Amino acid sequence: MEAKPFSTLSLKPELLQALDSLDFKLMTPIQAASLPPILEGRDVIGQARTGSGKTAAYGLGLLSRIDPLQTKTQALVLCPTRELADQISKEIRRLARCMPNVKLSVLSGGIAKRPQLASLEYDPHIVVGMAGRVLEHIELGTLKLDDLRVLVLDEADRMLDSDFEDVSRAIVDKTPRSRQTLFFSATFPDAVRGVSRKLQKQPEEISIDNEVSASTVEQTFFEVDSNRRMDALAHLLTQHRPESALVFCHTKKDAQEVESQLAARGYSVLGLHGNIEQRERDEVLVRFTNGSCRVLVATDVAARGLDIKELAAVISYELPEDADLHVHRVGRTGRAGRSGLALHLFTPRERSRLTEIEQRLGIKAQIGKIPMTALLPDRPVQPFAVTLCVDGGRSDKLRPGDLLGALTGDVGVIKEAVGKISTFDTRTYFAIDKKLAKHVLQRLRECKIKGKKFRVREID
Known part of the structure; x- marks a missing residue:
C-alpha cells in the first residue's frame, strides 16, 4: 500500500x-x-x-x-x-x-x-x-x-x-x-x-500491519526440558548478549522467580509485575530504557502499554496459550524498520502451542538447538551505566537541559557520558557511565542547579 x-x-x-x-x-x-x-x-x-x-x-x-x-x-x-x-x-x-x-x-x-x-x-x-x-x-x-x-x-x-x-x-x-x-x-x-x-x-x-515482519525480526524456537528452562534462558542471554531484552512470563510468581534466579547468576535484571508500587515501577522502566539494566522480566499484563522504542530482543520463557499474544510479544522488537530478535522456549508439552502459532502466522517455525553441554554457568554482560536520581522535577521547574548543563558545566563530564534523562513531577533520573558515577554523585551534591541544591542518590 x-x-x-x-x-x-x-x-x-x-x-x-x-x-x-x-x-x-x-x-x-x-x-x-x-x-x-x-x-x-x-x-x-x-x-x-x-x-x-x-x-x-x-x-x-x-x-x-x-x-x-x-x-x-x-x-x-x-x-x-x-x-x-x-x-x-x-x-x-x-x-x-x-x-x-x-x-x-x-x-x-x-x-x-x-x-x-x-x-x-x-x-x-x-x-x-x-x-x-x-x-x-x-x-x-x-x-x-x-x-x-x-x-x-x-x-x-x-x-x-x-x-x-x-x-x-x-x-x-x-x-x-x-x-x-x-x-x-x-x-x-x-x-x-x-x-x-x-x-x-x-x-x-x-x-493492519499485525503480522511479524520476517525481514526485521529473527525468530527462533527452542525445545527444552522443563527442568532446564532457566539454564536455557541464561544461555540465550549470554550467547546473544542483547543490549536490552524483555523476558515474558505467564504469571507474577513466574516473573518473580525468573528475576530472582537471573539476579543470583549475576545478570543485570529487574522485574515488572503487579506486586510493585508505582514509584518502583517508574524506576524499573527508567533503568531499563536508559540502559543501566539490560534484562526486564515481565508478565504480559504488566508489559501492556510499555513504549520501548529500541528493544533489541524479546524472549518467551514459555509460549503463550494464545497465538495472538505471541504476535503481540514479538511485535515489541524490530520496530520502525530496525532489526529485532525473538527467542522462544517451549517444552514437549507445549508443542500444540507452537503448532497454533505456526498456523496463525502461516510459517514453518525455525527450531534451534541448545546443546546440553552449553547449559553451564557463563559470565553475563553488565551494563556500562548506572542510574542517579535528583529529587527535583517538573514541579521544581527542573528541565532535562538544566541538569545536562550542570553535569557538563560544574560537574565537568562530557555530554557523551550522560545517558537518557527522564523527568517526573518530583524526580529526575539520568544514566551515567559507571566509571564516573562516584565523582558525579559527589560533585552534583555540592553544586547548585538553577540556583538550588537538590538531594542526589544512586538507584539500585
Whole structure:
C-alpha cells in the first residue's frame, strides 16, 4: 500500500500545522485505513501491532471532533495502565499543540486524587485515564460525561477482559448514546468482538500491519526440558548478549522467580509485575530504557502499554496459550524498520502451542538447538551505566537541559557520558557511565542547579 500524506484528509488546519511541525508527513497503514471512517464519525475497531501509530490515529480523530470553545468534557480515552495513560496524553498534547485552549486531564490510579480534583475543577476537553479512577470521579460527581462526543478504549482487549470489563461497561453506561466509540488494540479475541457488538454501532473493523515482519525480526524456537528452562534462558542471554531484552512470563510468581534466579547468576535484571508500587515501577522502566539494566522480566499484563522504542530482543520463557499474544510479544522488537530478535522456549508439552502459532502466522517455525553441554554457568554482560536520581522535577521547574548543563558545566563530564534523562513531577533520573558515577554523585551534591541544591542518590 502506497503511503498517503496527512494533507489528503479533511483535518483542521491547526492539526495539519501540528503534524507539519512534528515532521509527520505520511500516514502509517493503520492511520490511512482508520482515519477516514473516524473523521466521518463512524465507530471503528482498529487492530495493529505495537508501534504502528494507533494513538495518533484516534488522537487526530478525537481532536477533530472537539470544540475548544465549549468547556465540557468531549473526549475520553480509557486504558489499562498509568504508563500508557501518560504516553497517550503526551501524544495527544503534541497533536493539539497548535489548537489554543485545549485542556487535557490525566486520571490514573496509584497516585493522589487531590491534584486530579484540582484539574477537574474546570471541565477538561479531553480526559485520559484508567477505568477504575475515572469511574471514581464519575461517582463523586467531579467528572461529567453528558457532553461526551468520542469514547476510546485503547488496549481494548485488555479493557474488556474479565479484569476490567465491569468497570469499563459501567463507564460506558454513563455516556451519551450518540457518542462515537473507537476500539484500538494489537489483538482482538472473539469474546471482545462480542462485547463490541453491544457497545458500538456497526463498527468498521480494520486489521493492519499485525503480522511479524520476517525481514526485521529473527525468530527462533527452542525445545527444552522443563527442568532446564532457566539454564536455557541464561544461555540465550549470554550467547546473544542483547543490549536490552524483555523476558515474558505467564504469571507474577513466574516473573518473580525468573528475576530472582537471573539476579543470583549475576545478570543485570529487574522485574515488572503487579506486586510493585508505582514509584518502583517508574524506576524499573527508567533503568531499563536508559540502559543501566539490560534484562526486564515481565508478565504480559504488566508489559501492556510499555513504549520501548529500541528493544533489541524479546524472549518467551514459555509460549503463550494464545497465538495472538505471541504476535503481540514479538511485535515489541524490530520496530520502525530496525532489526529485532525473538527467542522462544517451549517444552514437549507445549508443542500444540507452537503448532497454533505456526498456523496463525502461516510459517514453518525455525527450531534451534541448545546443546546440553552449553547449559553451564557463563559470565553475563553488565551494563556500562548506572542510574542517579535528583529529587527535583517538573514541579521544581527542573528541565532535562538544566541538569545536562550542570553535569557538563560544574560537574565537568562530557555530554557523551550522560545517558537518557527522564523527568517526573518530583524526580529526575539520568544514566551515567559507571566509571564516573562516584565523582558525579559527589560533585552534583555540592553544586547548585538553577540556583538550588537538590538531594542526589544512586538507584539500585
